[in-house]
Every structure is written in structure tokens, then in C-alpha cells.
Amino acid sequence: MLRFPGGGLMLQKDFKRLAMILLFAPFALWIVLLVVLPHIGMIRLSLREKVAPRVYEFGFANYLDFVNEPIYWNTLLRTGSMSLLVTALALLIGFPIAYYIAKLASNRTRGALFLICLIPLWVSDLIRAFGWILLLRETGVVSSFLQWSGIVDQPVEFLYNDVTVIVGLVYTVMLFMIVPLVSTLDGMDNSMIEAGYNLGGNGFTVLRRIIIPYAMPGIVSGCIVVFMLTAGSYLTPILLGGKNSSWFTEQIYNQFITRFNWEAGAAFGILLLLFTSTVIWLGLKLSGQTLANTVAKS
Amino acid sequence: MTNSPMYDLECINIAKSFGSIRAVDDVSFDIPSGSFFSILGPSGCGKTTLMRMIAGFEEPSAGDIKIKGRSVLGTPPNKRNVKMVFQHLALFPMMNVYENIAYGLRCNGVSNTEIKRKVHDVLERIALPDVADREIHQLSGGQKQRIAIARCMVLDPDVLLLDEPLGALDLKLREAMKIELKLLQHQFNTTFIYITHDQSEALVMSDHVAIMNQGQFEQIGKPQELYHHPKTAFVAGFVGDSNRWSGKVKSSDGSGGKVQTEQGLEMAFTAAGGLKIPEGAGVDIFVRPEFIHAVRQTDAESASATGDNRMEGIVDSLLFNGANSRVLVRGPQGELIEADVTLTGDDDIKPGENVYLFWSSRQAMCFASRGAA
Numbered sequence: 001m002l003r004f005p006g007g008g009l010m011l012q013k014d015f016k017r018l019a020m021i022l023l024f025a026p027f028a029l030w031i032v033l034l035v036v037l038p039h040i041g042m043i044r045l046s047l048r049e050k051v052a053p054r055v056y057e058f059g060f061a062n063y064l065d066f067v068n069e070p071i072y073w074n075t076l077l078r079t080g081s082m083s084l085l086v087t088a089l090a091l092l093i094g095f096p097i098a099y100y101i102a103k104l105a106s107n108r109t110r111g112a113l114f115l116i117c118l119i120p121l122w123v124s125d126l127i128r129a130f131g132w133i134l135l136l137r138e139t140g141v142v143s144s145f146l147q148w149s150g151i152v153d154q155p156v157e158f159l160y161n162d163v164t165v166i167v168g169l170v171y172t173v174m175l176f177m178i179v180p181l182v183s184t185l186d187g188m189d190n191s192m193i194e195a196g197y198n199l200g201g202n203g204f205t206v207l208r209r210i211i212i213p214y215a216m217p218g219i220v221s222g223c224i225v226v227f228m229l230t231a232g233s234y235l236t237p238i239l240l241g242g243k244n245s246s247w248f249t250e251q252i253y254n255q256f257i258t259r260f261n262w263e264a265g266a267a268f269g270i271l272l273l274l275f276t277s278t279v280i281w282l283g284l285k286l287s288g289q290t291l292a293n294t295v296a297k298s
Numbered sequence: 299m300t301n302s303p304m305y306d307l308e309c310i311n312i313a314k315s316f317g318s319i320r321a322v323d324d325v326s327f328d329i330p331s332g333s334f335f336s337i338l339g340p341s342g343c344g345k346t347t348l349m350r351m352i353a354g355f356e357e358p359s360a361g362d363i364k365i366k367g368r369s370v371l372g373t374p375p376n377k378r379n380v381k382m383v384f385q386h387l388a389l390f391p392m393m394n395v396y397e398n399i400a401y402g403l404r405c406n407g408v409s410n411t412e413i414k415r416k417v418h419d420v421l422e423r424i425a426l427p428d429v430a431d432r433e434i435h436q437l438s439g440g441q442k443q444r445i446a447i448a449r450c451m452v453l454d455p456d457v458l459l460l461d462e463p464l465g466a467l468d469l470k471l472r473e474a475m476k477i478e479l480k481l482l483q484h485q486f487n488t489t490f491i492y493i494t495h496d497q498s499e500a501l502v503m504s505d506h507v508a509i510m511n512q513g514q515f516e517q518i519g520k521p522q523e524l525y526h527h528p529k530t531a532f533v534a535g536f537v538g539d540s541n542r543w544s545g546k547v548k549s550s551d552g553s554g555g556k557v558q559t560e561q562g563l564e565m566a567f568t569a570a571g572g573l574k575i576p577e578g579a580g581v582d583i584f585v586r587p588e589f590i591h592a593v594r595q596t597d598a599e600s601a602s603a604t605g606d607n608r609m610e611g612i613v614d615s616l617l618f619n620g621a622n623s624r625v626l627v628r629g630p631q632g633e634l635i636e637a638d639v640t641l642t643g644d645d646d647i648k649p650g651e652n653v654y655l656f657w658s659s660r661q662a663m664c665f666a667s668r669g670a671a
Contacts, residue, residue, distance in 0.1 A: 194355055195388035197376045199402035200453065209401065213392040 039270075046267035062267035072251065072268070076275060079248040082162070083230040084279070086169045090177040090226050091219065093170065098181035098218075099211070103190070114182070117175050125172060129239040132168050133159060136240075160242040168240040173229050177222040184218030185211075220287050221294035224280050231276050248272055305367070306331045306489040307352065307380075307457050312361030314347050321347040323513035324361070329457075329491065329506070334483050336492040336500035339510030340536070345493045348510070349459050352491070353382045366456050376405070381450030382459040386466065387442055389434045395421075395445055396430040402453045420452040423485060439467050443475060444482075451486050460492045464499060476502050497537055501525070509533050531582045531665035540584040541635050544667065550577045554659060557581060561631035565607045566659035580667040589661035590637035592625050595652040607662065609655045611635065613647055627655055 049059035066072045101113045120128060135141045136158035146152045158164055192214065196206035212219070237247035252272065255265030284290060308328040314321045321344040329335045337345045350356045352363060354375035363370050370378050381402075390398050396417055403413045421427050424444040429437065437445065443463060450458055460479075464472045480503045483490045494500050500507045501521040508518040509532070517529045528534035535542060545559035554568045555577075567583055569575045595610070611627035614634060623641045626634050637655060639647060647653060 189386060189388060191384040191386060191388040192390065194353075194375070195382070195384055195390075196401075197374075198353060198380075198382045199449065200376050200405035201401070202376055202405075205405055209393075210390060214390075216392070 039273075042266045042269055045263055046270050048263050050263060056263075062264045063271070065264060066267060066271060075246050075251055076248045076271065078246055079231055079272075080275060080279060082166065082169075083227050086166055086173065086230045087223050087227045089166065089170050090173055091223060094174055094177035094181060094222065095215075095219075098178045098185055101178070102182045102185035103188075103193075117178055120171075121175055125233075125235045126239075128172065129168060129236050132164070132171075132240055136164060159240060160244050162241070162244075165237050165241040165245055165247075168236045169230050169233065172233070172236055173226045176225045176229060180218045180222040180225070181215060182218075184215050188214050216287060216289060217294045220284065220289045223283065224294065227279065227283075228276055231272065304330055306365065307491070308362075308364040308367075309348075309352070310362045310364070312348075312351060312358040312363060314344075314351060314356060315359045320513050322351070322358075325510075325513075325515050326361075327508060327515065327518055329489055332487045332489060333505040334480065334490045334492065334503055336494060336504040336507045337510055338494055338497055338500040338507050338537075341495055343510045344513040345510050346461060349382070349461055349491070349493050352457070353380055353459055354378050379453075379456045380459060381453055381455040381457075382461065383446045383450060383463045385461045385463065387446040387463065389442060389446055389449070391434050393434075394430070395432050395434065395437070398434065398445060399449045399452050402449065406453070416452050420448045423451075424448045424482065440471050440475060440478075443467070444478075447479075447482060451482075451488065455488060457489045457491060458486075460490060462494050462496075464494075464496070472499075479503055501537070509536060511536070528584075528663065531584070531667075534582075534584040534663055534665065538586060539636065540586055541590070543583045543585075545581055545583060547575055547577050547579045547581055550575055550579075557583060557664065559583070561629075561633055563609065563629065563631065565662055567662040567664040568660050569664050575664060575666055581664050582667050584663045584665075585657055585661055587624055587636040588638040589657050590635065591656045592627060592637045592639055592647060592653045593656065594647065595654055606659045607655075607657050609635070611653055611655055613649050613651045613653055615649050616641075616647070625653075627653060629655075 046062050047058055047060065048056040049061040051057055097117075101110055101117075105113055123131075133140070137143070138155045138157045138159075140158070142158060143152075143156045146156060147154070188211070192210060193206060196210040201209065232249060234247070234249040234253065237245040238250060241247065248268070249272070252265050252268045255261045255268060284294075305328040309326055311324050311326050312322060313324050323344075325348065337348065339345045347356060351358050354370065354373060358371070365378065365380060370380075390401065393401065399417045399420060400413045403416060408416070417430065418427070421430060424447065426441060426444060426448075429441065429445070434442065434445075446463065447458070447460075464475050464479075467475060476499055479490075479492075483503075492500065492503065501524075504521060506518060507521055507524055509516040509524060511532050517524060517533045519527075524533060524537050528537065534540060543559040543561070543563070543565075545557045545563075547555060547557050548564070549555045550569075554566070555575075556564060557567050558564050565583065567581075575581060592613075609629055611629045614626045614628045616639075617624040617626065618641065621640075623639055624636050625639050625647055626636060629635055635655060
């Protein structure tokens with residue numbers, strides 16, 4: 001019988017490779033089946049033109065439609081700018097909360113506060129949106145209270161306007177801003193802040209030159225996640241904004257489901273992806289951060 | 299006297315309580331201009347709290363702090379001309395070296411050209427003229443240390459506080475930084491207050507050292523004074539190494555006499571710190587290893603070693619550490635005594651040999667035991 005010197009070693013190597021493959025398989029399956037394949041399908045779909053019933057040929061007609069029809073790209077720009085506004089508001093509201101949780105609260109209250117932030121996430125988006133509807137509709141809690149207290153003399157409709165959509169969206173995404181901020185601020189040594197004061201800085205200087213630059217990876221990471229979630233959200237703008245919301249995801253839905261125009265829907269989907277990716281790329285460039293030290297870290 | 303500008307820093311009866319815990323308890327001291335002052339104490343003795351009060355991060359519960367003769371109570375930390383080097387330095391990782399040093403100047407509204415001149419000047423003085431454009435993580439431990447000091451010194455502080463900044467360095471670098479810190483202090487001629495639990499750091503660098511224990515100063519003095527003439531048993535035990543015995547005084551003329559230890563040894567002693575120790579008092583006796591001479595019993599007649607205390611013993615083990623080598627000698631009652639020896643590598647004392655230990659009663663420092671009946 002032939003025996004290879006170091007055969008045991010070879011065997012061990014094979015095992016390692018097998019283990020590696022087994023571990024890697026679910027990830028590869030997920031990437032290929034749920035991310036790569038659908039997107040390839042979408043791209044192919046979006047590049048088909050319908051010339052006759054069941055007859056298609058290659059072309060950019062769907063994209064040209066988007067460019068030529070102002071209502072489409074206006075909706076996309078509106079979605080983008082409102083998402084940026086929501087992101088900015090979430091940052092403005094979330095930063096002080098995160099700072100309080102990470103730096104000022106005692107260890108016990110920190111856990112409790114974090115839990116309070118998490119609780120809304122246990123309820124689905126849909127239920128939360130209905131919660132807002134209960135509060136804000138014409139016969140809702142706020143309107144009834146205002147009538148009862150005599151501030152207004154007839155029911156007020158708070159739903160179906162931009163402010164409500166933005167409030168609802170900020171509420172839905174707040175947690176995704178707070179979590180990365182808390183985790184970066186938590187890693188900041190308190191003596192860094194004290195050094196900032198010790199060397200002569202006032203509260204504003206310390207915030208601007210030390211705390212914010214230090215928290216930048218968390219800020220950018222939170223903003224990316226929040227912007228993506230907002231621009232891609234469907235339920236909240238539809239339920240709180242109704243027909244007036246003009247959210248781009250609604251356009252995509254209409255193309256796919258209502259008008260059964262899968263080609264245009266696919267093109268819009270790809271355009272939304274390109275648009276949000278560009279905005280994020282611009283944001284990273286402007287803030288001098290990279291994906292690796294922001295989203296990948298938190 | 300209290301308003302004399304001779305002192306950069308005066309602390310008058312300051313105290314700080316956290317709830318029922320008194321972290322700093324009625325501490326008073328003043329530090330002459332341009333000196334290197336250390337506060338030495340075990341961890342938890344309140345030295346960091348004391349320093350944070352001087353820097354303004356804590357308000358004292360009682361007492362007054364004066365900088366250059368002016369009370370700073372109620373002055374926020376960013377308005378005090380006291381700068382601090384933090385334990386982990388707290389350099390700003392998102393700024394480069396230049397910006398780190400310029401930060402304080404910018405806060406003071408200094409013009410850009412002036413900032414440039416000052417930063418380069420201070421980098422020159424700490425002998426790192428070329429690091430201005432480096433990022434903090436590109437610096438070595440010793441360089442970071444110097445940048446942290448430069449960042450404070452560029453602001454011309456009245457007092458520089460240092461909170462155990464050498465703690466994170468390795469031993470070799472720590473030794474080098476001790477000398478460097480002392481030189482920097484000379485060069486800047488600013489008052490340095492150095493907080494540490496490492497006695498060799500305090501003894502090597504300082505003009506004056508305060509020994510702190512349980513929120514109070516046990517003794518303030520020059521390093522030699524603390525080492526050779528400790529005023530309390532805590533100082534004797536904390537500064538330097540000592541052999542320590544507890545015992546009862548058998549005969550005493552007030553400043554010296556004979557004592558019998560709990561193990562039954564008899565030895566002559568001198569009362570330390572000008573104390574009067576009566577007969578029958580319970581005492582602690584400290585003898586430093588370098589004052590105990592170990593001599594082979596066979597060589598004892600010819601040896602010149604003298605001392606009014608003599609003890610027989612057997613060498614238990616040899617602790618070789620170059621010039622700081624020691625022998626552990628097992629005495630007649632089985633207790634271990636440390637003595638310094640000079641090892642020449644030739645015909646040295648070996649474990650198992652019978653030796654005599656000699657020491658002088660003047661080196662046997664004696665303190666009345668605390669809480670003794």
C-alpha cells in the first residue's frame with residue numbers, strides 16, 4: 001500500500017476547506033439568490049421594450065420615459081429631498097438623546113433608556129402607522145381634544161400632508177439613528193471631553209471640534225441607514241400621506257401592480273437604487289468617511 | 299503670607315465628600331513657583347480627586363484653592379490657567395499633531411501666524427520638530443507623551459497637572475521618560491504637579507513629595523527626608539522597602555531604647571519623627587534592607603561590619619537583581635529578613651550558609667503602633 005507522507009495533514013486541510021465551504025454556503029446562497037439574481041433580473045427586465053403583445057426587444061425606452069415624464073423624476077427628487085430632511089431631523093433629535101444615553105445617564109438608567117428606544121420596534125410598521133392615524137385623523141384623539149378644549153370649533157384633519165409624513169418617518173427610523181450614535185459615543189473616553197475643556201474650550205467648541213468629529217463614523221453610519229430606509233419606505237408615506245404623498249416607491253408599486261408594467265417598474269427600481277447610492281456616495285465624499293469605517297463598524 | 303505670589307498653587311483645608319465617603323479630608327499645602335511636586339499614594343487615597351478639584355472638574359466641599367494667589371473656586375475648568383496631562387493622555391485622534399497643539403491656542407483666539415510660530419516653537423523644545431503633520435496613531439508611546447505635554451505647555455499654564463501619565467508605558471520607556479519629564483520641567487520652568495502611586499517616579503523626579511493616605515497628607519518633604527526620616531509608620535512602610543517588626547518597648551529613655559518584638563527578638567531602636575515613646579508602648583519598627591549587613595559567621599571577627607543590633611540566621615535564598623541583589627535570611631524565630639548584599643560573582647554568600655546580620659539602632663525607625671492600647 002502506498003502511503004503519502006503527511007497524509008494526515010492533507011486530510012486535516014480538506015476538513016478545513018469543507019468547514020469553510022459549509023460556513024460560507026448560506027452566505028453565498030443568500031447573496032446570489034436574494035441579492036444578485038433579482039437585480040440581474042430587474043436590470044434585464046428594465047431594458048426590454050414592449051413592441052407588441054408578448055413581443056419585446058432590447059432598448060432604453062423605460063428609462064427615456066422616466067426622463068421625459070416630469071412627474072416621475074419630480075417624484076424621485078421629492079422623495080430624495082424629503083428623505084434627506086427626515087435624515088437631518090432624525091440626526092438633530094437623535095444626537096442629544098444618544099449623547100445623554102451614552103455619556104450622561106448612569107449605568108442603570110442607560111439600559112432602561114435603551115430599552116424604551118427599542119420597544120416601538122416590537123410593533124410592526126403597519127401598526128405604528130395606524131397608531132398615528134388614530135391620533136391624527138379628523139375624528140382622532142388630537143382633533144377631538146382640540147375641539148373639547150375649545151381651541152377649534154370643527155374637526156381638523158392632520159393626516160395626508162407632508163408634515164405628517166415626515167413626523168411619521170422620523171419616528172419610524174429614529175432608533176436606527178440612535179443605536180450607531182450611542183455605540184460610537186460610548187467608545188469615547190470622557191477624559192477627551194475634559195481635555196477639551198481643560199485646554200480652554202467652551203461647550204460649543206468642545207461639541208464642534210471634539211465630540212462631533214469623534215462621533216462622525218456613527219453619524220454617517222446612522223444617516224446612511226436612515227436615508228436608505230426612508231427613501232425605500234412604502235407603508236408610512238402611503239398610510240400617513242395618502243394620495244398626496246407622491247413617494248417614489250408608490251410609483252414603483254403602481255407600475256408593477258396597478259398598471260402591470262413590469263418593465264417600467266423594474267427601471268424605476270434600478271433608478272431608485274442608483275439615486276440613493278449616488279446620494280450616499282456624495283455624503284461619504286463630503287464627510288470624508290468611508291463605508292469601511294462607518295457602516296461596517298457599527 | 300497666604301497671598302504671597304511665591305506660590306503658584308495653594309490649597310487651604312480642602313475637603314471633598316462623595317455621600318458619606320470623605321475622598322479628600324482637610325488637605326493643605328502650597329507649592330513654590332517652578333518646582334516639581336509629586337503626590338504619592340496608594341490607589342484610592344484621593345489623589346485623583348484632589349487633582350480634579352485643582353483642574354476644576356470637581357468642586358471642593360470645603361476649603362479654598364488659590365492659583366497665583368487668587369482663589370479659583372467657582373471658576374470653570376476652561377477659565378483656569380491650569381492644564382492637565384491625562385492618564386491616557388486624551389490626545390484627540392481625529393486631529394493631527396499640529397491641530398492637537400493648536401487646539402488650545404485656537405480656543406484663546408490666537409491668530410494663525412502666531413499659532414504656527416508657537417506650535418513649531420514648542421515642538422522644537424520637546425525635540426520633535428518634524429512630527430507636526432503626523433496623525434496621533436503614528437506616534438510612539440514616548441512621543442505621544444511629549445505631545446500631550448507640549449499641548450498644555452504651549453498655553454503657558456501656571457501649573458501643569460500630570461495624572462500618572464507614565465502608567466501605560468513599558469518599563470524601559472518609563473525609566474527614560476522619568477528623566478525626560480524632569481528635564482522638560484527644568485526647561486519650561488513651570489510648576490508640575492505629578493500624581494502617582496509609583497514611588498520611584500515620585501522620588502526620582504520631584505523636588506517635594508506629599509505622601510497621601512485615606513484622603514489626608516501623611517507627610518510633605520524632600521524625597522530624601524521622606525526616605526530617611528519618615529514621620530509616620532505609613533510613610534516608612536510605603537516609601538522604599540523595609541523589614542517590619544511589631545513589638546513592645548522594654549526600656550526607653552524617650553528617644554531610644556530597647557524593644558522586644560512579637561517573635562521575641564530584642565533590638566535597639568531610635569524613635570522616629572521626634573516622637574517620645576514610653577516604656578511598655580506597642581511599636582512598629584522598620585529597618586531598610588540596605589542598612590542591614592549580612593556577614594558570614596566565619597568572617598565575622600575580621601569583618602568591619604558594626605551595629606548595635608546583631609542577629610544570627612541562615613541564608614534562605616538569594617534574590618539576584620544585579621546591583622540591587624538581596625538575601626533572604628531566616629532568623630532564629632523563623633522569620634525572613636531582607637538584606638542588601640553586593641554580589642561580586644566571586645565567593646559570594648550562598649543559600650544555607652550561617653550569617654550574622656548587623657544593623658545600627660539609628661537605622662531602626664520606631665513608631666508607636668496605631669490603635670495600640
